[in-house]
Amino acid sequence: MRNMIAYRHLMTVILLGTLLSFSNLARANLSEISFYTEDYPPANFRVDGQIAGYAIDILMEASALVDEPVDMSQLTLQPWARSYRTVLTQKNSVLFSTTRSEHRENLFHWVGPIADIKVVVLARKDSGITLASPMDMAKYRIGVIRDDIGEQSLLSMGIPRDSMQEASYVTVLAEQLMKKRIDLLVYSERAAYWWAKQVGVDPTLFKPVYVVREGEVYFAFNKSTDPKVVDKLQLGLDMLRSTKGESGMSLYEEILSRY
Numbered sequence: 001m002r003n004m005i006a007y008r009h010l011m012t013v014i015l016l017g018t019l020l021s022f023s024n025l026a027r028a029n030l031s032e033i034s035f036y037t038e039d040y041p042p043a044n045f046r047v048d049g050q051i052a053g054y055a056i057d058i059l060m061e062a063s064a065l066v067d068e069p070v071d072m073s074q075l076t077l078q079p080w081a082r083s084y085r086t087v088l089t090q091k092n093s094v095l096f097s098t099t100r101s102e103h104r105e106n107l108f109h110w111v112g113p114i115a116d117i118k119v120v121v122l123a124r125k126d127s128g129i130t131l132a133s134p135m136d137m138a139k140y141r142i143g144v145i146r147d148d149i150g151e152q153s154l155l156s157m158g159i160p161r162d163s164m165q166e167a168s169y170v171t172v173l174a175e176q177l178m179k180k181r182i183d184l185l186v187y188s189e190r191a192a193y194w195w196a197k198q199v200g201v202d203p204t205l206f207k208p209v210y211v212v213r214e215g216e217v218y219f220a221f222n223k224s225t226d227p228k229v230v231d232k233l234q235l236g237l238d239m240l241r242s243t244k245g246e247s248g249m250s251l252y253e254e255i256l257s258r259y
Contacts, residue, residue, distance in 0.1 A: 030068040030232055033225070034093045035059065035075045036083035039169075041194045042259040043097040043115065043217065044077070051077050054259045055097045055114050059219070061251060062236030065243070079168040081146040091224040097217035099149035103156060104220070109230045111237060112218030115256065119150050121210040122185040122192055124177060129184070131210040138163050140183035143173035150186035153212045170195040177206065186212060 037044040037051070044053040051072065063070040076083070087095035088107065097114050098104070121137065123129040131137060134157040142159070144151035146166045154164065165182055167173050174196040176182045185192060185206075193203035221230050241252045249257065 030063050030066070030070055030229060031074070032092055033070070033074065033221075033229060034090070035070065036087055036093060036095050037075065037077050037097070038080040038083055039077065039195075040080075040097060040188070040191050042190070046077055051075050054255050055217070057255045057258070058114055058237065058240065058252065059096070059233075061255065062233060062240045064236075065239045066232050066236040068232060079146075080148055081168060084147045087220065087222050089222075091222055092229075093222045093225070095220040098220040099213075099215050100218050100220075101149060101152065101213075101215065103152055107223065108220035109223060109225060109227065110218045110220060111230055111234045113216035114219065114237075115217055116214070117217050118189050118214050119153060119187065119212040120189045120192075120208040121212060122177065122187070122189075122206045123183065123209045124180070125205055125207045127183065129209055134159065134210070137184060137210070141165055141181075143167060143176055143182040143185045145170060145173070145187060148187065149215075150188075150212060154186060171199045174201045175199055177201075184209070 037055070039045045040053075042053055043055040044051065046052070056075070059070055083095055087093045095108070098108070099117055099119070100110055100112070121131065121142075129140065134154075137154070138159055140163070142154065142164045144154065144164045144166055146168060151164060151166070155161065165176075167176075170185075170187055170192060173182065173185045173187070174192065177185045178201045189208060193206075196203040196206070219233060237252075240255075241250050243251045245251045245254045247254055
């Protein structure tokens with residue numbers, strides 16, 4: 001009799017645990033998450049009033065694969081520094097495309113990688129600037145985006161902040177580099193060239209003189225977000241990489257090939 005009571009008690013505990021697990025799962029929904037991004041082509045950018053880019057397509061497809069499709073109304077595109085600070089403090093929010101680094105590792109939950117990235121130091125080809133070591137940058141005026149991985153990387157290298165000129169938009173820095181108001185520009189190489197073209201600056205006039213870092217970009221979730229939500233998007237991204245499309249490539253590869 002005592003064994004039967006103990007058994008029933010054990011089964012009740014298991015049943016309650018299972019129901020609680022399903023209840024938590026029901027609350028963990030990607031449709032309740034706010035996503036923040038910036039103009040960072042070709043990953044994420046605004047075109048004809050709409051947010052586009054391979055990171056956007058990956059997010060939409062990955063969330064659909066786990067039956068919780070993200071709606072465009074959940075996305076906000078604004079300057080990087082504002083989005084960065086928002087996601088650090090706001091539960092159920094995501095920042096992308098975010099370079100994963102040692103400095104940021106414990107600040108967020110990570111889903112990815114979305115794609116690889118190369119952050120470089122650009123100079124005008126006619127400047128004659130060469131850099132043998134990171135500290136050689138300190139004698140120049142360096143244009144950076146506030147709170148961007150480029151700025152954070154330079155600070156971690158020991159480059160003094162007073163050598164840096166912050167801006168919120170790469171287009172501003174590209175024009176300043178062209179007009180010789182700064183000597184160097186630190187940013188993702190592909191994105192910097194794309195933005196230079198948008199303001200009529202010929203990117204072929206610039207050259208990379210130093211590689212700051214090579215890495216990968218991710219979806220960065222606020223630390224207070226339910227881990228089940230984080231796991232769902234990771235599962236969707238994993239499925240996107242493993243599911244074959246009509247071309248024979250994975251659905252993930254098909255998205256990247258469009259950009």
